[in-house]
Amino acid sequence: MSAFFSRLWICIGLSALALTAFGQKRSDPIGVKVPMPGHHQLVCDWDKDPGCLFSLNPIILSQKDNEIHLAWDFIDTAILWQEKGPELMPLQDYKESIRKAISHEKLTTILKDQRPDQQTSKQPRPAEPSNPEIVKHGIAGAVRPINCLESHLLAYQTSRFDLFEQPTEFHGFILKGQVDDIPLVRVYFVASDQPFPPKPVLVIQHIELLIEAGWQLYGHLHNHYAPAEEFYVGAAAPSQADVHYYKVLVNRFDLQFAFVTNGFQTVEIKAAELGIFNSH
Ligand SMILES: [Zn+2]
Secondary structure (H helix, E strand, C coil): CCCCCCCEEEEECCCCCCCCCCCCCCCCCCCEEEEECCCECCCCCCCCCCCHHHHCCCEEEEEECCEEEEEEEEECCHHHHCECCCCCHHHHHHHHHHHHHHCHHHHHHHHHHCCCCHHHHHCCCCCCCCHHHHHHCCCCCEEEECEHHHHHHHHHHHHHCCCCCCCCCCEEEEEEEEECCEEEEEEEEEECCCCCCCCCHHHHHHHHHHHHCCCEEEEEEEECECCHHHCCECCCCCCHHHHHHHHHHHHHHCCCEEEEECCCEEEEEEHHHHHHCCCC
16 A cells, blocks of 8 residues: 655756765765655555565665665654564575575574573673674663564565575664645665665765755664574674774764664664663
8 A cells, every 4th residue: 555645846956976975075066866756655454565675666766776765754653663573585484495405493592692581681791792692681772673674675685696696784764744734755766686785875975955944864774694604683783883883974974773683583773772782
């Protein structure tokens, strides 16, 4: 189900070619367009809407070979944030591949080991905890099931490149704003066929403009996976490079939350907690 409302194009002149990844410099305006909005009601019921995110036309910022820079607008409803996201087919296949490769029991143990529990709360905290230990010991960050929006985004990339056979990471920038009194969520999505996502230079330009227009950078989402020798399941914790990147986003755009998902569960980190984590 999707609903289109009025489509308003805001044309704003700014430099693109001279912009660094975080838009430090501006020179000749080239007229980047930020489309506002063609928003959808994201439905997280696979039976009712088998297309889900896949049936919604994204705003295409850039598309070349397998590298995509896209955006979707959604009406901000509780369903987006609903935990235990929908069992979207590409994600189901991915989870099933892991279960077959390492057993259901091993998978359960790995996921449990990523979360704080009563046992770890009784153990002494490491003197210099790693980022996964910071999460595991409940020092900072909170692990919860993957939510609806995250499931859709990961399934989208997984449908392009099988996360089990050819793992890739994507960038997801989640912004919140309001247009005509309608609360909206805009999600920018950047990915390719490579293990690491492309630099989101164009997206950063859009974020600058949206923030100038009163929007908020609510969250940054990306996914983690692990190689076969580490049992496939990605860490539910940020890397040191991730934390460095988040700090830049906080300083520049007042990022509120950082999210890292492995397809099963997601660690959610508040901006104020980032200083607790190890960073480059
Ligand atoms: Zn990462």
